[in-house]
Each structure stands twice: as structure tokens, then as C-alpha cells.
Amino acid sequence: MLNLFHARHLLSRRGLHTLPARSLSTPDVYECNVRISALVRAGKAVAARQLFDEMPERDVVSWNTMIAAYWRASDCVESKRLFGLMPRRNVVSWNSMISGCIENGDIEEAFRYFQEMPERSIASWNAMISGLVKFDRVDEAERLFKVMPRRNVISYTALIDGLARNGDMRRARCLFDSLPMKNAVTWAVMISGYVENEMFDEARSLFSQMPEKNVVAITAIITGYCKEGKIENARKLFEGIKEKDPVSWNAMISGYANNEHGAEALRLYMQMLRSSMQPDHSTLLVVLTACSVLASLQCGKQIHATAVKMGLESDISLCNSFMTMYSKCGSISDSDLMFRNIQNPRLVSWNTIIAAFAQHGLYEKACAMLHDLVANGDRPDGITFLSILSACGHAGMVNESIFWFNVMVLEYQIPPRTEHFSCLVDIVSRAGQLEKACEVISAMPFQADGAVWSALLGACQVYLNVELAELAANKLVELNSQNSGAYVMLSNTYAASGKWRDVTKVRSLMKEQGVRKQPGYSWLEMGDKVHMFLRGDTSHPDIKRIHSQLDTVYLHMKTRHTINF
């Protein structure tokens, strides 16, 4: 059992030989406080409260611990009620009100406590600064930083983080370089700031100078490699981590899932479970991405079951991921069902279900959802309209796509981004209106990107417009000389127009430039088997029946009949 002697012993082992006698509890109270604190850390707020209520006398630490328990449980009302009932408060009591409010999304309320408190510690200022940074109010954070009476390494680190989030890496670095007492957290903030701003070389250069590399910094670098598509480098770093934690596992799994390596992502997830690492909320999110990439309904359902077991089935971000997974795995009805079970859909959930209907070509349903979203009092954003546009595309509705584009820009005053333009160009040019597609491109307020030219080039191939195909292919190669799709589509356009000499020219140019085209492949899951199809590959045992079925489908598509299998 812990008593005062033990407490002193523990503290002295941590190098704190002199104890502030005033803050030390009597042995009984101290012991209860320790037990309450343990219960709170284990998430057992009810048991903690019972112990708290049974205590014959309580000190300020007992109250603070109990209040923290309610903040952890997001029970703002009870936290504030207890705070009001406290007989005495210390600076820690006030500080936990500040961080509690911030944790629960109410920065204004946090600021009220900050202003009201009789005396502030460095931690009070730091809590306020990091809170403002969390809410993207970096300018205000900086103002507080400037007027605070004393600063420590945490204050600096919080502001460096803020500047980095604002994209101001130059000033972040200045502050970092001027700081003599950097610690591992400071280094990690700076490195992940570079990664966040896609300055990967700077991130790695700083990382190489970091004296003691910890798992947080390594994970940031892994994320950087994954964003660049250098998945092998990421894997090497990951394997080298001695003490892998859930976050580093999640980063690596997500790297595979987001680089089209769904199977490897799932393998890694299984390995994580085998090494008895507990998956968390984020693990499930990234594994669901892998299921979507693989279109594996089986795996997706298993993850769904795991989420239910973990008590996370109504977690909003997981629900959104389930919706995407079910939709991408072909089950729009499950996706729809998930959406209906969300009590309070926020914009992301609306956007997700609209995207799902769009993927399935259900234009009317997508629009009905947009209508419901507005009727619900929400405001659509650029992503909502991107999904609506994509619904138009899947349904081949050119005029509607232009209509919705205008609604977005004129009625909702949402500035169109390059994705909106590439979607529009894709729709218009697929319909054969190549000139109109060019008009859209020239009306863009910024440089067209690869997706725009790709869309145009794809249509040129279909509608045999050699001249425009050459233009688009040139633009694509300008943007990325290793773009094999550009060469292939241009070559196909020449071939379809009988310009064989030009075909040969493009092919030899590809060889010269060392551009290679990975063969296309697709697969689908039936029962417990995965059927894979490589381009030009006829090794599937049922290939004859598959081809004849495909011929039927093509015929129906051409005659615009509905298909009944």
C-alpha cells in the first residue's frame, strides 16, 4: 500500500528530493487520490466517482482528478458543476478547465476561464496557445506567446507547431534554430511540419541531424515517404523501429493502403494483431481503406465486426469509412443503411453517401441527398459538388454537370478547384464535345493539371482527334515525363487513325525515355476466391464464358438496353 513514505520514495527516485510540503496530501487522502487517478486513467469514471463520494475528506487534488475524469468522458456539464462546487481551487483546477474546454471543442469558453483565473502558470498560457493552434487561430496564439511573462520549451514548441500548420516553415525554422533547449518533441514538431508541408528533403535532412531519434519522428518520416510513394524506404524505416507503437503501425498500414497495396496493408494488419498490438480507432480506419482498395467485402465485414466488438460502431468517422467500404465493395444498400443509422449526419457523412450513389451511377439519389442535406440546414462544400459532378459523369449527363458547376460557383460561391475542372472536362469530352472541353480548360483561372489533360486525351483517343491528342499528350509529358499513360493513349490514337509511322515514333520515344507501362489488371472476389485478370491474359479457366458474357454486355451497352443477368 502506498503511504507518505512510499510517495516520498517514489518522488525521490524521480530525482525530486525536496517536496513542496503544502501540496502534499495526508496519507489517507493521498492513497485515495492515487486510486481515483488510476481508475480515471482506465476510463472507469463511475467507479472513480464512487470512491470520490465515499472519501471522508477530500483535498484539491481529489477534486481536480475527478473533474479531469468528466472531461475525459466529454461530460462538460458535470465537470463544470464539480468545479463550481469546489471549496478551494488551485491553478491546476483552472488549467484543467481550460484544457477540458479545448478538448471538447469550446475554445471561447476556455478563454473565459483563462481570463477569469486569479493567477496563471506557464501551463495556463501554454494550454491556451496550443488550443488556439488546434483551432487554426495561429495569429492569436502568437499574440499570447508574445505577451506571456515567462516561456519554456513547451511554449516554443507549441508556437513552432502553429507556424508549421500555417505553412510558415521559414519562421518555424527560425524559432527552432534560435531555441537552445530543444527536446525530442520540438524536433518531432519541426520534422512533421516539413512533412505536412510536403518538404520531404528538408524533413529528412533535419531528421538526420536529430540527436536521439524517437518513434514519433520516425513515424513522421515514414508518412513522408508514403506520401511520396517511396513505400520501400518507409518499410525499411518501419522495420528498424525497436518499440513500434500503434501509431507507427497505422502509418505504415495507411502507406500501403494509399499506394494501392491493399493486400500488403491487410498482411501488415494481421501481423500487428499477431504481435499483440491493440488496434485502435485509426487502425480500423486505415484498414478499411485497404478493404476499399481491394474491393474485399469479406475483409470489410470482418473489420466492421471488429469495430462492433471494440464498441466503436457508432464512431462517426468509422461509420463514414464503412459507408465508403460498402460502396466500393459493391454493396450500395449496406452503405445506404449505414447512413440511415447515423443519428446526426455531419457534412462528411452526407458527402460520403453522395459519393457512394455517384459511384453507383445513381444520379437521382445523389441529387436527392444533396436536397436533404440542404433541407437539414447544412451547407454543401466543394467536395459535395465534386461528388455530384461525378454522379453526372457516371450517368453521362453533360448539361446537368454544367448546371451543378454553376450552382456551386454562383449560388454557393464555392471557388472551383482543379478537381472540379478535371471532372467537368472528363464529362464534356467523353460526350464527344471536345471543343467545349477546350473552352472549359481555357476558362480555368489557374494552370490545368495532369488530371485535366488526361481526361481530354482519353476522349481524343475515343473520338480520334489526333491534333488535340498531341496537344494533351505534350502537356502531360511536360508535367511528368514518366507519364506512361500519355504515351500509350497518344499511340492508341495514332493507331486508331491508321498513322502507323507515328505509332512507331511514340513507342521508340518511350524506350528512349525509359518509360514503361505497367500492364493493367483487375480482380474480383467471389466467395473465398479472388479472380485476377491481367491485360491480354487468357489463363482464367472460365475465360471463354467470361468473354462471351462480356460481348453480351457490350452489345447491350451499345444499344442502350438495360441488362438482366
Place this chain on the structure above:
DNA sequence: CGAGAGCCAT
């Protein structure tokens, strides 16, 4: 008992 970092849904 309180303040700073990495992974995370459209």
C-alpha cells in the same frame, strides 16, 4: 491533478 509531437473518414 494541468501545458507541446507522429497515424485517422468524403
